[in-house]
Amino acid sequence: MTQITYDVEVDARGLQCPMPIVNARKAFQNLQSGQVLRVLATDPGSVNDFQGWVKMVSDAELVSQETTEMDGKTVYVHYVRKK
Amino acid sequence: MTNGQVALNDRAVSEMPLPDLARLQEQIQQLQTQVEAMRSQMPDNRLAMVVFSGDLDRVLAAFVIASGAAASGMEVSMFFTFWGLTALRQKRQSAGKTLFQKLMGWMTPVGLRRLGVSKMNFGGIGAKMLRAMMKQQGVPQPEEMAQMARDLGVRIVACQMSMDVMGIRKEELIDGIEVGGVATFLGDATRSKATLFI
Numbered sequence: 193m194t195q196i197t198y199d200v201e202v203d204a205r206g207l208q209c210p211m212p213i214v215n216a217r218k219a220f221q222n223l224q225s226g227q228v229l230r231v232l233a234t235d236p237g238s239v240n241d242f243q244g245w246v247k248m249v250s251d252a253e254l255v256s257q258e259t260t261e262m263d264g265k266t267v268y269v270h271y272v273r274k275k
Numbered sequence: 276m277t278n279g280q281v282a283l284n285d286r287a288v289s290e291m292p293l294p295d296l297a298r299l300q301e302q303i304q305q306l307q308t309q310v311e312a313m314r315s316q317m318p319d320n321r322l323a324m325v326v327f328s329g330d331l332d333r334v335l336a337a338f339v340i341a342s343g344a345a346a347s348g349m350e351v352s353m354f355f356t357f358w359g360l361t362a363l364r365q366k367r368q369s370a371g372k373t374l375f376q377k378l379m380g381w382m383t384p385v386g387l388r389r390l391g392v393s394k395m396n397f398g399g400i401g402a403k404m405l406r407a408m409m410k411q412q413g414v415p416q417p418e419e420m421a422q423m424a425r426d427l428g429v430r431i432v433a434c435q436m437s438m439d440v441m442g443i444r445k446e447e448l449i450d451g452i453e454v455g456g457v458a459t460f461l462g463d464a465t466r467s468k469a470t471l472f473i
Contacts, residue, residue: 249347
């Protein structure tokens with residue numbers, strides 16, 4: 193896993209659509225410009241969801257998406273930066 | 276002139292035909308008017324939905340899309356009409372209604388909790404099964420999904436005409452929603468980027 197620095201983290205592991213983006217939205221609103229949000233999700237659909245989400249949220253930029261293992265589960269990690 | 280080059284350029288400029296300033300100004304003005312007209316017709320970042328169905332699975336889909344859109348920064352309007360109104364009911368009142376309206380009130384579910392699924396409902400067993408399966412998968416229950424949509428600022432409008440036909444009063448519906456007609460829907464739908472009929 194590469195080390196990307198982030199300011200706020202949302203743990204959406206175990207949650208299904210649409211919760212990862214709903215929770216991400218709440219945290220994203222409180223970010224300052226330039227800050228990065230990291231979202232952990234176990235929902236495989238979240239990979240496409242975050243790509244779609246940044247198309248709709250004009251001040252959001254998808255920095256990186258990674259797949260990793262945590263506690264024996266596949267976790268999809270999304271880094272979103274506030275422009 | 277100290278430089279031949281400049282003198283040549285000056286001559287080149289002076290030989291250019293003079294632009295018709297009045298005509299140009301007129302064209303700019305026309306373009307400005309057109310841009311303003313186009314800007315006023317540009318859709319908002321909005322999603323408009325008609326929720327006609329009173330099936331739990333369909334209403335659930337509507338709330339998932341509504342929450343997702345609202346979480347993506349879109350304005351969302353949901354118009355509940357006909358069977359969809361049953362999802363907004365919180366109580367049943369019969370006083371002052373016609374016989375048909377009373378019958379309709381008794382035979383239709385009161386609120387999300389009582390809705391059946393569109394297939395394999397088997398007198399409500401199907402709906403219970405779906406709820407249990409959603410819980411197993413960590414999907415929020417329909418009531419939580421609806422509350423979330425409202426917390427995210429989704430506009431909920433109940434159709435006045437179908438309320439009148441079915442004899443549903445505003446007091447029977449959940450608090451804090453609006454009542455409107457087709458123009459309320461069209462007013463939002465024509466300014467929307469996406470419109471759904473569910």
